Amino acid sequence: MDDLVYRGIIIRQTNYGEAHRMLWIFTETDGIIKAVRYGIRGKKTSNAAAFQLFCYGDFKLRPSRGEIMTAVSADIIDGFYPISEDIVKLSLMTYLADITYAVLGEANPDRCILSLFLNTVYALANRDEPYLKLKAVYELKLMCAGGFMPDLGVCAVCGGEPVYFSPGKGAAVCREHLAAGDMRLSDGALALMRHIISVPDKRMLAFRVKDDSIYIELSEICEKYVSVQADREFPSLDYFKSML
Ligand SMILES: [Zn+2]
Incomplete structure (x- = not known):
């Protein structure tokens, strides 16, 4: 399945497994949706700052049949740092x-x-x-x-x-x-x-x-x-x- 791009803001995040993070993104088109960001904790990952709480931007998510989508990358419009x-x-x-x-x-x-x-x-x-x-x-x-x-x-x-x-x-x-x-x-x-x-x-x-x-x-x-x-x-x- 192709990656999908959602414009939205991360409104909640929790740790998921050993090194991953579950994100809830409040999107324009689909409301609040969940996505997993793998390997976000522990080691240096590219684009990590883009997946912080209350970052607003375009999130590229990868659907997988019957599973939670995977967060691939993000273009941040405003991080509200x-x-x-x-x-x-x-x-x-x-x-x-x-x-x-x-x-x-x-x-x-x-x-x-x-x-x-x-x-x-x-x-x-x-x-x-x-x-x-x-x-x-x-x-x-x-x-x-x-x-x-x-x-x-x-x-x-x-x-x-x-x-x-x-x-x-x-x-x-x-x-x-x-x-x-x-x-x-x-x-x-x-x-x-x-x-x-x-x-x-x-x-x-x-x-x-x-x-x-x-x-x-x-x-x-x-x-x-x-x-x-x-x-x-x-x-x-x-x-x-x-x-x-
Ligand atoms: Zn009265």
């Missing part, structure tokens, strides 16, 4: 890759989510944005793109004033319809969430707030929403938080 050189950035991006995998699964192409992911990697590598802003915006945009856009109009039960967010309902609720696990939603956080949901993806980070402390509240709400909807915890989130 400021991320791999900074443990906090790396831990944040690892968490964002984990929630992306949880929402999308394998072999499920989604150019919208890939574009959100690439915007976020780019901003984290090249721009001076608060970590919690990048995190919350990506979490919320990912949920919207994945079919979980929260309803933030009025209380989802009675139409009253929305002052709590219910991660289970994916909606704002009033004081009267508060349930276990719901979270206080300040006016500022509500306005910001509405803005992030409605703003075009390309301009998703092009806003400023008066006080960065709003990102703490926003980040807690968005991570809880992801966790409840995905029905799992993310150890990489705890690791990221331990770095702050």
